[in-house]
Amino acid sequence: MFIAIVLWIVAFAFVLVTSINMIRRAVKTKHCTAETNADVIEIRELVRRRNGIFTREYLPTISYVIDGTTYERKYTKAYHSDTYHIGQILPILYNPQKPDEVNTIGTSNKADLVMLIIGLVIGVIGIVFVMLQK
Numbered sequence: 001m002f003i004a005i006v007l008w009i010v011a012f013a014f015v016l017v018t019s020i021n022m023i024r025r026a027v028k029t030k031h032c033t034a035e036t037n038a039d040v041i042e043i044r045e046l047v048r049r050r051n052g053i054f055t056r057e058y059l060p061t062i063s064y065v066i067d068g069t070t071y072e073r074k075y076t077k078a079y080h081s082d083t084y085h086i087g088q089i090l091p092i093l094y095n096p097q098k099p100d101e102v103n104t105i106g107t108s109n110k111a112d113l114v115m116l117i118i119g120l121v122i123g124v125i126g127i128v129f130v131m132l133q134k
Helices: 002-031 110-133
Strands: 034-050 053-066 069-074 089-094
Touching: 002 110, 053 089
Parallel strands: none
Antiparallel strands: 034 053, 034 089, 053 069
16 A cells, blocks of 8 residues: 555656646746747856766847847757857747746647656556555
8 A cells, every 4th residue: 555655646746747837838828929039149058067967058048129128038948059059040939918928938848748647657556556455
């Protein structure tokens, strides 16, 4: 029974985190409906060390103009140095009611679906453990 409970807790965590991500993505997609182009004006390299392993992230700053007002903000980070370059033009989706709000998480993510399925499978395995113990 202990194993089943642990599996259900893990499954719940997977489903909860994935559901929150999917809801955030749906809200951003609903609000950010206007399209424009943005210029990459800066790229900041972040080097992180965890457990002796170094990772690099590249965080671009974009600039775009809506109704004569220039907005600058951080954009979606990348893990490869050649993903962004200064002067690159990116199509972006922004909220027409709040032009400083940009959809940086995209409209869909297959990883969320995979994580949801994994959570459900772990939950089913927990049910199977309970049934086998009876």
